[in-house]
Amino acid sequence: MVSSVSQRNDQNPGTSDFVAALPMYDWPEMRSEVDAQWARLRDAFRQRGIDAPQTIARVNADLWPVDGGIRDAAGKVIAPDPATLPPDELDFHGLWLHPALLFAQTCWGPMELGLSEHVQVVGQPSYDAYEGGQGELYSSAIVMCADGSPSVRAPDDGSPLVSLDLLRNMRFTFNHSDSMSGFVGLTRDLEALGESLNMFSERSESGGHRASIVAIAEGKADVAAIDCQSWALARRFEPAAQKVAAVGWTRRRKGLPFITARATPEKIVVALREAVAAIA
Template identity: 75%
Template sequence: MSELVAALPMYDWPEVRGEVDAQWAGLRDVFRQRGIDAPSTIVRRNGELPAVPGGIRDAEGKLIAPDPATLPPDKLDFHKLWLHPALLFAQTCWGPMELGLSRHVQVVGQPSYDAYEGGQGELYSSALVMRTGEGPEVRSPADGRALLPLDLIRGKRFTFNSLDSMSGIIAPTRDLEAAGESLDIFSSRNESGGHRGSIVTVAEGRADIAAIDCESWALAQRFEPAARKVVIVGWTARRKGLPFITARTTPEKTIKAIREALVGLAEQPRIQRVG
């Protein structure tokens, strides 16, 4: 039994857990064919993470996270998952990577977003959504540039999934700054806890606008009734989507095998080789 850890938490909605499990099964089998001791299943709870007595430490021995055994067992702390020394394969976001995670992990690949409006190869964008009737619906720009309806969103209440989210707040912030504006264009800002929560918050009138990454928006159209009450009024610029990562301690031989496996799966819609 493998002692390594794998997780695909970023789009793991309850309604698609079977699809996510199947995605991992495909990756697992290809990894094993290349000699990688990939775990049979992905983790979804802190309680499924191997204990790290004394806590998780960085390359210099500094404590950077507690022992997962001390965390609430039925929740999943993404940041502790990403820092786990037994991490073989997981998704993260470029927001946390830019905020320090990149020092502790290695990037092994990028997913493809070709299947989604607003995506192109390893690039994705976020849909700016408001309640239906409050703005004209727009399509994703073919050139991948930001499409910001500044007059429409000025003075509105903005909700976002988390402060370290590239798609939910960092990308909109950068696009607004490029247009000579800032988050101050909004009358208020509040954290919803997730893209799905942001859609519900807007639909229920507790906020006016949110930025939802294009794959989460596709999931919402399939499974979230509140998505029928909102409309896309703008788009952020395309940027690199969620990277696949492994622990900083993963041997180079294993990283090479992972990358080769991803190259072999490149024709599938969700996997691309790291650039």
């Protein structure tokens, strides 16, 4: 990218020129665990000579300003200058497209919609610790109001478990329309069964997996697809999850990739990949 990165107001001699973030599972209750995850990654990167930032970015104010907006290799503006965005929010696309991005998580939904042209994939995390996950693959729990019924187990072979009769005419809520786990994956599983999202009576965008679970618990929606790690977090931290159960599972697919900017030098990309592989 040809964007010009400006210095932040909090610049000091020890500040890295890079930015990094782990936003996808950074729930308020998870902050200390996410910070510990970054510390392990940061130290592994620094051992390989990479000037990794001390802390991760969590809001737009943590990102370096980019004069005139973020541009692609042809000079076209593809995202606004982070300094012009609400400082206490985080614009995911602005983060992913940032020319100083060293390391972040994204989703294969946005990657398929064009993000892959502007970034490089560093690696994939393991989902072995979560029901519905296996290695770099994950699936989504299809959740509905529990009504006293226990959750169904994820198939051991990673095949989809989708009950069309159970889902038909339900109100479907999803985090974002470009989300592989919350929207695209279920859409593809339904299409493989000869159905589509038109089987639902309503569709609404919640803004996040946690919000989808709350909407179902409050009776504002009937069904959602929640990636297996977010589903595990919800059962740990979100009281509304006690009123919700998994009634099915989507097919296992490749999980959230770690990415770096397209402009990150090859030598650094190789070192990032070695570090991620070493601590995976």
